[in-house]
Structures are given as C-alpha cells and as structure tokens.
Amino acid sequence: MEHADLAAAANSVSLISLFMQAGLIVKLVMIGLMGASVWTWAIVIDKYMNFKKAKRQFDQFEQVFWSGQSLEELYRTLSDRQNTGLAAIFVSAMREWKKSFERGARSPIGLQMRIDRAMDVTMARENEHYEARLGSLATIGSAGPFIGLFGTVVGIMTSFQAIAGSKSTNLAVVAPGIAEALLATAIGLIAAIPAVMAYNKFTADAGKLSSRMEGFADEFSAILSRQIDEKLQPRQAAQ
Amino acid sequence: MKTSLGTSLVAHTVILAWALVSISAPASFEVAPVEALPVDIVPVESITQIQQGDKKAPMTEKPSPKKTEKQNVVENAENAGENDVDLKNPPTPVKKPTTTETAAAPPKNEKPLPNPTTENNDVKEIAKEETAPKPVETAALPIPKPEITPPTPKPEPPKPEAPKPEPQAQKVEETPLPTTAPVPAARPRPEPPKQEEAKPAEKPPEKKTDTAHAEKPSDKKVADKKQETAKSSSSKQSDFNAEDIASLLNKQEAAGGGAKRSQQMASLGGKKNTGGSTLSQSEMDALKGQIQNNWSVIAGVDGGKGMIITVTMKLDPSGAIVGRPEVTSSGGNESARRMLEGSAIRAVMRSSPFKNLPADKYDAWSEVVVNFDPSELL
Numbered sequence: 001m002e003h004a005d006l007a008a009a010a011n012s013v014s015l016i017s018l019f020m021q022a023g024l025i026v027k028l029v030m031i032g033l034m035g036a037s038v039w040t041w042a043i044v045i046d047k048y049m050n051f052k053k054a055k056r057q058f059d060q061f062e063q064v065f066w067s068g069q070s071l072e073e074l075y076r077t078l079s080d081r082q083n084t085g086l087a088a089i090f091v092s093a094m095r096e097w098k099k100s101f102e103r104g105a106r107s108p109i110g111l112q113m114r115i116d117r118a119m120d121v122t123m124a125r126e127n128e129h130y131e132a133r134l135g136s137l138a139t140i141g142s143a144g145p146f147i148g149l150f151g152t153v154v155g156i157m158t159s160f161q162a163i164a165g166s167k168s169t170n171l172a173v174v175a176p177g178i179a180e181a182l183l184a185t186a187i188g189l190i191a192a193i194p195a196v197m198a199y200n201k202f203t204a205d206a207g208k209l210s211s212r213m214e215g216f217a218d219e220f221s222a223i224l225s226r227q228i229d230e231k232l233q234p235r236q237a238a239q
Numbered sequence: 240m241k242t243s244l245g246t247s248l249v250a251h252t253v254i255l256a257w258a259l260v261s262i263s264a265p266a267s268f269e270v271a272p273v274e275a276l277p278v279d280i281v282p283v284e285s286i287t288q289i290q291q292g293d294k295k296a297p298m299t300e301k302p303s304p305k306k307t308e309k310q311n312v313v314e315n316a317e318n319a320g321e322n323d324v325d326l327k328n329p330p331t332p333v334k335k336p337t338t339t340e341t342a343a344a345p346p347k348n349e350k351p352l353p354n355p356t357t358e359n360n361d362v363k364e365i366a367k368e369e370t371a372p373k374p375v376e377t378a379a380l381p382i383p384k385p386e387i388t389p390p391t392p393k394p395e396p397p398k399p400e401a402p403k404p405e406p407q408a409q410k411v412e413e414t415p416l417p418t419t420a421p422v423p424a425a426r427p428r429p430e431p432p433k434q435e436e437a438k439p440a441e442k443p444p445e446k447k448t449d450t451a452h453a454e455k456p457s458d459k460k461v462a463d464k465k466q467e468t469a470k471s472s473s474s475k476q477s478d479f480n481a482e483d484i485a486s487l488l489n490k491q492e493a494a495g496g497g498a499k500r501s502q503q504m505a506s507l508g509g510k511k512n513t514g515g516s517t518l519s520q521s522e523m524d525a526l527k528g529q530i531q532n533n534w535s536v537i538a539g540v541d542g543g544k545g546m547i548i549t550v551t552m553k554l555d556p557s558g559a560i561v562g563r564p565e566v567t568s569s570g571g572n573e574s575a576r577r578m579l580e581g582s583a584i585r586a587v588m589r590s591s592p593f594k595n596l597p598a599d600k601y602d603a604w605s606e607v608v609v610n611f612d613p614s615e616l617l
Contacts (some may be wrong), residue, residue: 014259034251038244039244039247042244042247043243045243045246046240046243
C-alpha cells in the first residue's frame with residue numbers, strides 16, 4: 001500500500017494529497033494537532049474577550065467607587081447582580097461587614113480578619129477564573145512541536161521503509177514521503193507558536209488583573225478598618 | 240467559550256480551505272538541461288615527466304611498457320618490443336598474410352633478353368661474343384650482327400657441325416667434361432669426317448680463329464653449350480622465386496619494435512623516459528646532510544638575519560663537482576654576505592664527491608641547487 005502511495009506521490013504534492021497519502025499514525029497526529037490549534041485559538045479569542053471585558057469593568061467600578069458615592073448605596077445596587085472582579089470583592093467584603101454589624105460584633109479585630117478572609121477567597125476565585133485554560137495553552141505550546149516531530153519521525157520511517165521496498169533512491173520517489181512527514185511538524189508548529197505567545201500574554205494580563213484586585217482589596221480593607229474604628233469607638237465610650 | 244470555539248473553528252476551516260486552493264501545488268522546479276562535462280584531473284608530471292609505458296594503458300603506480308612474450312634480455316635495449324634487434328620504430332601488429340601480387344617469373348622465352356643473361360652468365364657471354372660463331376646468338380645483339388654477317392652466312396651451316404666433332408674428340412682426350420653437356424652426343428656423328436677435310440680448305444679465316452685459340456675453342460664451345468643448357472633450363476623451369484629470396488633476406492621484421500623486455504602489465508606512459516626521476520626525500524636528506532656536516536658557520540658574524548645563499552653546482556655521475564659552483568645571495572649586510580658565501584662554497588667543495596646518490600637518477604641530481612639559511616645557525 002505504501003508503495004502505491006509513493007508511486008502516486010511522485011505527481012501530486014498538494015497539501016490535501018500530502019495529508020491523504022500519510023499513514024494512520026501521521027494522520028492522527030495531524031488531526032490532533034489541528035484540533036489543538038482550533039482549541040488554542042478558541043482559548044485565545046475567549047481570553048481576549050474576557051480580559052478586555054474585565055479590564056473595562058475594573059475601570060468602571062473604580063470610577064464609581066472613587067466617585068464619592070455612598071458605599072451602602074453601591075452595595076445595594078451591586079448585590080442583586082452577578083459580580084466579577086473588583087465588584088465581587090467589594091460585595092463579598094460588604095456582605096461580611098453587614099452580617100457582622102447586624103449580629104452585633106464584639107471585637108473589631110475579629111471583624112477585620114473576617115472581612116480580609118472573605119476578600120481573599122473572592123480574589124482567589126476571580127484569579128482562578130482569569131487563569132482558567134491558560135494551562136492548556138502552555139501544554140499545547142510546549143508539546144505541540146514534539147507531537148509534530150513524532151508524526152514526522154513516524155512518517156519518515158514509513159517513507160524510508162517504502163523506499164527500501166521500491167528499490168529506488170530517485171528524489172522524485174523520496175521527496176513526497178518526506179514532505180508529507182514534514183507536514184506534521186509544520187502543523188505542530190502552527191498550533192504551538194500562537195499558543196506560546198498567547199500563554200505569555202494572558203499570564204501577564206492575568207497577573208496585572210490579580211495585582212489590581214490585591215491593591216483594591218488592601219485599600220478597601222484599610223477603609224473598612226477605619227470605619228470599624230469609628231463605629232466601635234462610641235460604643236466603647238458609652239460603656 | 241462556545242462562541243469563541245465556534246469562531247476558531249470557522250477561522251481554521253476558512254484558512255485551510257484557502258490554503259488548499261492557493262498553495263495546493265507548488266510549482267515544480269525548472270531544471271535546465273545541463274550537459275555533464277567530464278573533467279579529468281591530470282597532474283603536470285604526466286606531461287612533463289613521461290615514463291616509459293603504453294600510451295593507451297590505464298595509469299598505474301609504476302609505468303611499464305606492454306608485456307613482452309620473449310624475456311631474453313638484450314643488452315642496452317631502449318625501446319620495448321619483441322625484436323632481437325633494438326629498432327626505433329614502434330612494434331606494430333603482424334599483418335595477416337595477404338596475397339601479394341608479386342611479379343611472377345618471366346614467361347618462357349625461346350630468346351631470352353640479353354640483360355638477365357649477362358647478369359647471370361657474364362663470363363660466358365663475353366667468351367661467346369669473341370668467337371661469335373652462331374647466328375642465333377648474334378641475332379640477339381643488333382650491333383655486332385651487320386659486322387659479322389657478311390662472311391658467316393654461307394659457311395655457317397656446315398660450320399656448327401664441323402667444329403663440334405673436334406671438341407668432342409678433344410673433350411674426350413683433354414678435359415673430362417661435366418655431365419651436364421649431353422647435347423652433342425645426340426648430334427649426328429657420321430658426317431664429321433667428310434667436312435673436316437672440306438672445312439680447312441674453305442675457311443682459312445675461320446680456322447685462324449680456331450687455331451689462335453687452339454685450346455680454347457673447346458672451352459668456349461663448352462661454355463656455349465653450358466649457356467644454352469642454362470638458358471633452356473631457366474626458361475623451362477624458372478626456379479627464381481622472389482618470395483623465397485625475400486624471406487631469406489628479411490630475417491628481422493622492420494616493424495617489430497625494440498628489444499627491451501617487460502614483465503609487467505602495460506600502464507600509462509610514453510615511448511621513452513623523459514627525465515622523470517626525482518630524488519626521494521631520504522636521498523635529498525642524505526645530500527643535505529653531507530653538506531651540513533662540512534658547513535662551519537663563522538661565529539660572531541652579524542647581519543646574517545634573513546640572508547639566503549644559493550649555491551648552484553653541477554655534478555658528474557660519480558658525484559664530484561664539475562667546474563666552480565655558482566653562488567648568489569640576498570639579504571643581510573654585504574660583508575657578512577661575502578663571508579658566508581665563502582663558507583657555503585667551502586662547504587660544498589669539501590663535501591665533493593657526494594656519495595650515496597642513486598646512479599639511475601642522475602638526471603635529477605646532475606644539477607643541484609643548495610639554499611643556505613645561516614639565520615638558524617647564528
């Protein structure tokens with residue numbers, strides 16, 4: 001069968017014929033790599049949209065937050081929605097604050113700790129959301145060339161076996177088999193290069209968002225701590 | 240995520256489809272028909288330093304002429320070949336025996352031309368002319384004929400018969416004739432007695448000649464007869480064979496080549512050695528060493544740096560220097576150059592005669608150029 005393929009290959013070296021001539025393993029490798037490429041680009045598009053949206057939301061929220069609006073009012077408007085990013089952190093902190101005051105918190109230190117914890121948890125969840133699927137980008141980026149190389153090696157091996165069978169070293173016989181095998185590496189590289197680039201870019205973006213959230217959490221924690229002090233002072237004085 | 244995955248899929252499909260259409264079949268390379276040029280790398284030595292060998296044979300390490308079948312050594316032979324004599328012309332293949340149209344022996348003539356007879360039987364011819372007794376003989380020679388004819392015609396008919404009996408008689412008495420003259424015996428004998436008497440009376444002049452050569456006539460007659468028999472035999476049998484004679488004369492084939500023998504297979508080379516020998520490195524070192532041993536550099540000479548002294552000398556086959564070596568030098572300062580030139584000449588002269596030089600490579604060391612570099616020794 002491979003002999004026949006080689007003989008036919010002498011004439012056609014187009015991409016589709018190269019793919020059709022390839023052996024089963026090489027075909028599987030090529031299909032897998034094409035799927036990886038599709039997945040990579042899907043992630044890239046998804047992440048790009050997500051990060052753009054998240055950035056816009058961060059900007060909007062910060063604008064609203066520092067506009068001097070009452071935090072109670074802001075909480076009331078936001079608590080009904082599903083929030084992400086800074087808004088989610090703000091809502092989780094306010095929720096904890098509210099619960100503590102409704103039940104009459106005794107220790108300001110305990111309250112502060114609880115609010116920080118709540119914000120940390122929310123922040124971790126948000127970070128996880130931002131960094132989701134970046135791992136698969138990294139995997140494709142690093143493993144793609146190797147998978148392609150594996151396909152090439154297998155393709156060249158079978159091609160050489162076929163050449164040995166055909167007992168001809170004519171370049172017209174040798175070349176198509178090797179070209180077909182090299183196609184696997186090419187597809188691997190096509191999938192891996194955007195994956196690596198996207199992984200680097202999105203990790204950096206996620207890091208930026210994460211640091212921005214941390215900064216906001218710290219600031220908000222400081223505000224709340226001041227508020228706690230102000231609110232608890234009269235009580236202690238009264239006692 | 241679903242939307243992005245769909246987008247990605249669509250984008251991939253579009254790109255793949257475009258790739259299949261646009262880069263489906265890359266244009267194959269145009270291969271210009273190039274004619275291969277065979278290139279041989281020929282060392283200059285194969286032209287300038289031809290060794291004796293065969294022009295058409297493949298090159299081997301040691302050139303050798305074509306292998307000869309004979310192996311007996313002929314001294315001083317220079318040209319390879321199978322001959323016993325060293326000829327210069329190259330050996331050519333022996334031609335197949337062809338039917339050569341050689342002139343056959345002359346057809347039988349009753350009257351052979353005078354030329355062949357004169358060559359073969361000089362003496363007899365002369366003797367016959369002196370006597371001029373027969374019309375047959377004289378007829379062949381046009382000039383003597385008119386002189387002699389007037390007296391002879393009439394007496395001749397009887398004459399041939401008349402003298403013959405006499406010789407017959409004398410022959411028996413005086414000389415034992417060779418057996419090759421049986422002709423007279425067949426002639427009629429009864430007549431002689433009659434004519435013997437008549438003859439003397441009729442012909443005194445004729446007789447005179449006979450009497451003048453009283454004893455000779457018999458010889459002449461014998462010669463005549465001999466000649467007649469010789470002629471008749473040659474005309475009848477023609478034992479002259481040109482080919483036999485040629486084969487006897489040509490014991491050597493002219494195109495047989497030289498006589499130098501060769502035991503090896505033929506290899507590339509020329510007809511002769513043309514000064515191809517070169518000294519080997521060890522032979523060169525031996526020559527250098529002999530000079531080096533005799534070269535004492537004068538200590539404390541300044542300015543010898545970068546100086547090169549070249550001594551050109553001619554050697555005779557025994558290794559002795561012929562004439563005075565030529566010295567040239569360059570570099571260094573002049574006084575130092577002069578001193579070192581002297582030392583170089585002395586070194587060369589002292590080491591003459593040179594030993595251990597291969598005699599068969601005399602052409603390589605008949606003229607030797609020695610470069611002295613004193614900078615290493617100073």
